[in-house]
Amino acid sequence: NAEIHDIAVALGVDAHGPDDSPDLSGLRYGKVVIMSDADVDGSHIQTLLLTLFFRHFPSLIDRGHIYVAQPPLYRIDVPAQGKKRPARRLYALDDGELTAMRDRLAQEGVRETAIEIGRFKGLGEMNPEQLRETTMDPATRRVLPVRVRAGGRADTVEMFRMLMGKGEASSRRSWMEAKGDTADADI
Structure with missing residues (x-):
């Protein structure tokens, strides 16, 4: 769709699948940092963006280009x-x-x-100095690399498909019934 195309243009890499061998020579950034608020809504946005990268730009994850910022609460x-x-x-x-x-x-x-x-209610509430110090400055920010454990790609892709895929409501419901008590909810 248009949004994925726009992201691909901004990154300098065509969208691709896990079995493709994309040309990363045009990649414009060494690190792509996902920044979202430190609350439930921010976690949802982060999950949507991670799903996008797993589906359409998996080589960027495989090669260590995708990170998640950890803004303070x-x-x-x-x-x-x-x-x-x-x-x-x-x-x-x-x-x-x-x-x-x-x-x-x-x-x-x-x-x-x-x-x-x-x-903090969110990143938008921080003044520019706080945002720089906590989330933007490489010397003081906290970021986590997005990694898939060795041999775990298929399980990870399947989990994202089940949790975020269309037509997977019954699978999600079954999973939540079986494992919902292990989830950590931020309400």
Whole structure:
């Protein structure tokens, strides 16, 4: 469709399947980083984009060109503590990391009431400096490479097909009934 064509033009690589040998000499980017909000909606967008790359640009995944950004959900402002400890701004990806940072700060002697914690609603809420520091700057951002374990391509493609494919509602329902209790829901 037109959107896939436009993405292919932007990337400099034609859409292809898993058994094709595409010409990657025109690839315009060494890294393609999927950036979405750190919430359920962002995860859904991320899944849709990963599905697109698995279906139409699998060689970019195979050759290590696709990454997923991990924007933080929380910002923690820690005040200066004497001359040896200047003010700091920390970022936490999720509730678990926020709890770990609070515990570490308490061990450092920082009072809970002294820190300020802000929750980001999404990437669009960040000011340009925060977006650069947390998600864009290669020195400070967190990104994960998208990889398929050795020998796992067929299973991964099948899972994406079942979860994201048209006409797969009964397969999805069966899978959710069997494995739904192992899913981690962010509500």
